[in-house]
Amino acid sequence: MDKNFIWGAGTSAYQIEGAFNEDGRSPSIWDTFSHTPGKIERKHTGDVACDHYHRYKEDVKLLAELGVKAYRFSISWSRILPNGIGEINEKGLAFYDHLLDELSQYHIEPFVTLYHWDLPQILFEKGGWLNPQIPSWFEYYVDVVTKHFGKRVRNYITINEPQIVVQVGMHSLEHAPGIIYSTRECLQASHHILLAHGLAVRKIRKNVPDALIGFAPCSDSVVPLHNDPASVEEARKLFFQLRKDNFHVVTLFSDPVFLGDYPKEYYEMYKDVLPKMGKDDLKIISTPIDYCYQNVYTGAYCDVDASGKGYIKDFPVGSPQSNIVWEDVVPETNYWTPKFLYERYHKPIFIGENGMCCHDAVSKDGKVHDPNRVDFMDRYLTELKKVQKDGIPVVGYFAWSLLDNFEWAWGYTKRFGIVYVDFTTQKRIQKDSYYFYRETIKNQGENLR
Numbered sequence: 001m002d003k004n005f006i007w008g009a010g011t012s013a014y015q016i017e018g019a020f021n022e023d024g025r026s027p028s029i030w031d032t033f034s035h036t037p038g039k040i041e042r043k044h045t046g047d048v049a050c051d052h053y054h055r056y057k058e059d060v061k062l063l064a065e066l067g068v069k070a071y072r073f074s075i076s077w078s079r080i081l082p083n084g085i086g087e088i089n090e091k092g093l094a095f096y097d098h099l100l101d102e103l104s105q106y107h108i109e110p111f112v113t114l115y116h117w118d119l120p121q122i123l124f125e126k127g128g129w130l131n132p133q134i135p136s137w138f139e140y141y142v143d144v145v146t147k148h149f150g151k152r153v154r155n156y157i158t159i160n161e162p163q164i165v166v167q168v169g170m171h172s173l174e175h176a177p178g179i180i181y182s183t184r185e186c187l188q189a190s191h192h193i194l195l196a197h198g199l200a201v202r203k204i205r206k207n208v209p210d211a212l213i214g215f216a217p218c219s220d221s222v223v224p225l226h227n228d229p230a231s232v233e234e235a236r237k238l239f240f241q242l243r244k245d246n247f248h249v250v251t252l253f254s255d256p257v258f259l260g261d262y263p264k265e266y267y268e269m270y271k272d273v274l275p276k277m278g279k280d281d282l283k284i285i286s287t288p289i290d291y292c293y294q295n296v297y298t299g300a301y302c303d304v305d306a307s308g309k310g311y312i313k314d315f316p317v318g319s320p321q322s323n324i325v326w327e328d329v330v331p332e333t334n335y336w337t338p339k340f341l342y343e344r345y346h347k348p349i350f351i352g353e354n355g356m357c358c359h360d361a362v363s364k365d366g367k368v369h370d371p372n373r374v375d376f377m378d379r380y381l382t383e384l385k386k387v388q389k390d391g392i393p394v395v396g397y398f399a400w401s402l403l404d405n406f407e408w409a410w411g412y413t414k415r416f417g418i419v420y421v422d423f424t425t426q427k428r429i430q431k432d433s434y435y436f437y438r439e440t441i442k443n444q445g446e447n448l449r
């Protein structure tokens with residue numbers, strides 16, 4: 001990787017912090033959801049999670065020993081503003097100040113995500129993402145945070161995976177708030193999320209003039225099975241194609257942000273249920289940002305039929321899979337996803353999240369051996385190195401995740417960490433993948449081939 005490449009690791013507030021009712025924090029929709037019987041595997045909650053709120057020093061040390069230049073973490077909105085808006089909770093800000101102090105001691109650059117799914121419950125009760133006022137509530141929160149941190153934080157990511165907020169949170173029962181909304185409502189919520197993003201960008205620019213800003217979408221990535229121009233074009237088409245009632249599509253969010261409008265087909269496809277839009281909305285939404293932080297996990301292979309038309313090919317029986325249903329191992333996705341995105345949006349790319357869920361356990365020797373994750377990282381990073389060599393400006397990579405954590409509806413039954421967490425004792429054990437990543441960072445990726 002080139003010498004300026006930014007190696008990082010990521011986490012999110014609700015997944016690791018715990019201290020759910022300490023120091024003035026109010027509940028988020030994930031507290032309510034995880035406390036509702038039947039919603040989370042084995043009744044797990046994020047009440048304690050990795051207890052990072054009390055153990056952040058130990059966790060920052062793990063980052064330092066790993067050798068990363070960057071740490072991506074998110075802020076809990078309801079820790080800062082227990083009423084969602086209005087009164088500021090100084091103790092909430094103080095926690096993040098301490099975390100920043102610790103990071104700066106080790107010269108680790110903070111990359112702050114402003115929203116990683118934990119909407120204050122009190123705002124949900126006022127309509128949440130469906131309330132037309134929510135973009136301005138978010139703007140207020142972002143104003144408070146960015147004014148407070150000032151020059152201490154330069155890198156901001158506004159919203160993590162708007163696709164999942166809508167598709168899994170509002171169009172399925174799997175994530176909080178656990179209500180299925182109509183297509184019209186999902187489109188309206190998506191529009192409000194985009195508007196919240198745009199207003200946030202303007203606020204950050206005002207408060208931190210030299211800030212570097214991005215947002216972190218995900219996508220249904222499609223990769224060509226054969227590397228010939230016709231196959232690549234077919235894969236690209238499928239990658240960006242809008243699909244009715246599917247809010248996971250990348251263009252639904254990234255087109256308005258980077259190109260200033262929804263895809264053309266959007267207006268036809270949803271003509272009866274279009275969201276209410278103000279006349280300047282798209283201008284606000286497309287306020288220029290610096291980076292695309294794309295979260296990349298899996299992909300689908302596109303083959304072409306006899307007539308030259310692309311189609312998604314089923315995975316061969318027994319092909320490599322992770323320990324979580326949706327994640328097949330498709331290393332080429334780390335080549336084609338940044339390439340397709342850069343060619344459409346012309347923004348430098350960070351891989352905002354990438355990692356593998358494995359069945360990890362402590363071995364007799366007291367260590368955690370995770371050969372599948374090591375192999376995953378090796379293969380995915382090799383593809384990333386290849387795409388960078390081919391001229392796509394991939395500027396950084398965040399391993400997901402630093403720690404095993406509260407994996408949303410899966411509770412603690414799924415592990416994504418490069419550091420193992422014993423959730424009974426809170427002991428951390430670096431897995432083999434942690435050491436592999438450390439070596440890779442040290443060698444600037446020269447070990448990848």
Ligand code: BG6
Pocket residue numbers: 012015160161164295324353400407408409416
């Ligand atoms: C991303 C999220 O979608 O994937 C993370 O941003 C999450 O918060 C990760 O932990 C793992 O997947 P899942 O299945 O829990 O969404």
